[in-house]
Amino acid sequence: MSFGKLPNQVVQLAVVFAVVGVSMVLIRQRFVPESFGELGHYRADSVDQIAALEIQYAGWQVCADCHEDEVETKNQSYHRTLSCEVCHGAAWDHADEQTDETPILPTQRSLCLQCHSYLSSRPTGFPQIVEERHEPARPCHTCHDPHDPAPSERPESCSACHAAISRVKSVSHHAPLDCTVCHETPEEHSVLPRSHLPRKPLEREFCGTCHADGAEESDIPEGVDLTGYEIPRVDLVTHGGSLVCWQCHYQHSPEVR
Amino acid sequence: MPKTYQRREFLAELAKIPCATLLLGVTGPLKVLADDGEGGYDAAEHYYAMGIQLEKCIGCGKCVQACKTENDVPEEPFYFRTWIERYVIYEDGDVQVDSPEGGINGFPPLEGDKKILRTFFVPKLCNHCDNPPCVQVCPVGATFKSEDGVVLVDEDYCIGCRYCIQACPYGARYLDPRTKTADKCTFCYHRITKGLLPACVEVCPTQARIFGELGKLSTPLNRMMRHSNIQVLKPHMNTEPKVFYSELDGEVR
Numbered sequence: 011m012s013f014g015k016l017p018n019q020v021v022q023l024a025v026v027f028a029v030v031g032v033s034m035v036l037i038r039q040r041f042v043p044e045s046f047g048e049l050g051h052y053r054a055d056s057v058d059q060i061a062a063l064e065i066q067y068a069g070w071q072v073c074a075d076c077h078e079d080e081v082e083t084k085n086q087s088y089h090r091t092l093s094c095e096v097c098h099g100a101a102w103d104h105a106d107e108q109t110d111e112t113p114i115l116p117t118q119r120s121l122c123l124q125c126h127s128y129l130s131s132r133p134t135g136f137p138q139i140v141e142e143r144h145e146p147a148r149p150c151h152t153c154h155d156p157h158d159p160a161p162s163e164r165p166e167s168c169s170a171c172h173a174a175i176s177r178v179k180s181v182s183h184h185a186p187l188d189c190t191v192c193h194e195t196p197e198e199h200s201v202l203p204r205s206h207l208p209r210k211p212l213e214r215e216f217c218g219t220c221h222a223d224g225a226e227e228s229d230i231p232e233g234v235d236l237t238g239y240e241i242p243r244v245d246l247v248t249h250g251g252s253l254v255c256w257q258c259h260y261q262h263s264p265e266v267r
Numbered sequence: 268m269p270k271t272y273q274r275r276e277f278l279a280e281l282a283k284i285p286c287a288t289l290l291l292g293v294t295g296p297l298k299v300l301a302d303d304g305e306g307g308y309d310a311a312e313h314y315y316a317m318g319i320q321l322e323k324c325i326g327c328g329k330c331v332q333a334c335k336t337e338n339d340v341p342e343e344p345f346y347f348r349t350w351i352e353r354y355v356i357y358e359d360g361d362v363q364v365d366s367p368e369g370g371i372n373g374f375p376p377l378e379g380d381k382k383i384l385r386t387f388f389v390p391k392l393c394n395h396c397d398n399p400p401c402v403q404v405c406p407v408g409a410t411f412k413s414e415d416g417v418v419l420v421d422e423d424y425c426i427g428c429r430y431c432i433q434a435c436p437y438g439a440r441y442l443d444p445r446t447k448t449a450d451k452c453t454f455c456y457h458r459i460t461k462g463l464l465p466a467c468v469e470v471c472p473t474q475a476r477i478f479g480e481l482g483k484l485s486t487p488l489n490r491m492m493r494h495s496n497i498q499v500l501k502p503h504m505n506t507e508p509k510v511f512y513s514e515l516d517g518e519v520r
Contacts (some may be wrong), residue, residue, distance in 0.1 A: 043424065052411035056421035057310070063457035066337045067466045089472075096329055096470045101334045125327040125375040125472060131353050131374070131386040132325045136473070 013119040050247040059235035069093065073101070080157055087158035088137075097121060097156065128173040137171045144170055160201055168195075171203070175262050186239070191231045192216070192261070214246055217255045222246045273388045288425040300509065308460050309474035310414035314453055317468070318491045321391055321516075323475035326351055326388035328370040330467035330476065335371070337455060337466035346441045347469050348394035348452040354518060358382040362518050389519050392467070393418060393439035394500060394508030401431035401440065410449065416481070416509060417454050425449055434505050454478070481509070489512035 048054035049119040073094040074081040075201035084090060095101055119141070128138040145153065149250065154160075168189040179185060189195070193208035211217070219229050223245050229237065244250075250258065334340060334349045351370030355363045355377060367374065370388075377383070395418050402410050402418065409425035412418050420431075425448035432440045432449060443450045455465035459478070463469070468478040479488025495513030501520070502508075512519075 046408070049414060050411055051408040053421050053424055056423065057413055057419065059306075059421075059423070060453060061460040063338075065458055065461070065463070067333060067458075067463075067469050069463055069469055092472045095333070096472050100333070105349075114347050124329075125325055126372070128376070129326065130373055130377055130383060131388055132335045133387075134321055136325055160418055169345070230498075257383045 015197055067093075067095050067103050068100075068102045068105040070095070072105045075105075083157045087160065089157065089159055117149050118152065122156075128177075132173060132174075138173045139175055140169055145223075179262045181238075184264060186235055186264065188233070191234060199251055214250075214254055217261075218246045287320055290304075309471060310460075313415040315395070315399075315416050315459060316393075316481045316511065317395075317454070318477040318479070318488050318495075318497075318511045318513065319464075320475045320477070320491065320495065320513045321387060321389060322447070322514045323386040323473040324351070324390055325470060325473055326353060326370060326374050327468045328373045329472060330390060331369050331371040333466040333470040334452075337458075338453070340450075341444055343444075344371070348391060348439075348450070352389045352391060354389060354516065356384045356516075356518055358384045366518075385516070387516065389512075389515075390467075391437065391439070391500075392510060393435075393512040394437055394451075394506065395454060396512045397507035398505060399508060400434040400436065400506060402505075404430040404434040406430065413456075415460075417456055418451070419456060420445060420449050420451060422446060422448050422450075436501050437507065467495070 043053050043055075044052040046052070049057075070081060077094070081094070084092065084094075095113075097116055100114045103109040104111065104113055123139075123141055126138055128140045132138055150156070167176075172189075176189075179187075179189075189208075192211055195208040196206045197209055198206040217224075219225060219231075220241055221238045221243055223243050225241075225243065255261070274426050275474065278300050281339065301496045304501045311368075328351060330349055331347065331351060335342070335349075338348055340346050340348055349367055351374075352366045353370070353374055355365075357363070359381070361381070365374075372518045375387075377386070395412075395416060397412075397416070399410075399412055399418050402412055405468075406422060406428060407426055410418065410431050411421070426508065427442060427447045429442060432442060436450075440451045442448070442450050455463070455467075458465060465476075468476045477487050477491050491513065492511060496515075497511045497513060498515035499508040499511060500515075
């Protein structure tokens, strides 16, 4: 074979290059998947593949199509932010009529306690109970309708909901004081807590009822047993300047340093 | 006899090559555009992000449970796409972080008499970084940032080399023991492309998690970002996370 004036070794080298080049192209075609690089350095088809995965949770709007009343009740209650599937479990198959199995109907205390047991890490104000002390051994739904969980009866004590504050207060110098000594509480607060708020003291004089120089024993609210306590007293006019008491002292656990 | 090219002919032939390349270059994207129109979902019109309001998280673990159910995550308590951490900062400055089984069954009461300064829960998940280190290190292009800003893994193309698991500064990835491929949160891509919320957002009882899009006005996410102090995790890593936390404590890593 002759290619004009080209030396033989150049021809051989060109053949080698050609073979390598062609095989590279073939190997690339074989291994680089279709749709690779269409949208970026990845297989564009995989996006559709991931988008086509099966759905498990239907969403409460789907539940509302059939269970209108329950959803209506729930949406007016303290559980209005909950989706049905939080308690009843994933229900896409049920909604899609792919299965005869009905979603779970939880009755054990543990399900409610997963959110409502007292943990110091939970945000203040979130309703929490101490399991051992709050109506032990009875399922929650005997008193609370899960779709409208506002308690039907007045909770026995403030600590049923305000566990964090109650725990702090119980080991503080204010332990002998009932919550209602400072927080006059309307009857309705136990049923509709947000719309009937308890009173919060707003003036220095309120603390002064007990803690001002010259406060009379008779001024101390009824039912407070202070045997063995010595009430710290200050001059209301000079103590703390223009600050109000709770800017330095935490009322539920006042320091005496 | 071999054909002899005149110079003019040769140049004309040469000019055809870039023309053909250009033509291919133009028709390629056109085909892609046509494909997108049919599905009814245009990824280019969305850019997803999540907000987490730490002051609302009660650490119930419903999100962890829902995520495992929705995405068929292995049951063993060390495979998570999302999990909850409990931070306890003691008065002596000690910081304790725990996450028993990812928080899937909630948390036990704190033990010990040490005085606590503050304590709170932090839900974590893939941050869907705008500048994702996991995507940079993938040797085959199996993990990528999609057009709508979600970082995804191509299960069929992943070779299971685990580089991405090491590269993620948030520990958000795991190797699925069944497929031996990397896996992670997808923002429930199969749900959001159909207009549903991610499973963890759907079940969050206090609505501590907010799902939405960046660059859209009058959305819950936008409202949260306007009215809260927003932080991201490990901002110094320059990953530009798209999971935004409100009231994030300085101790959170």
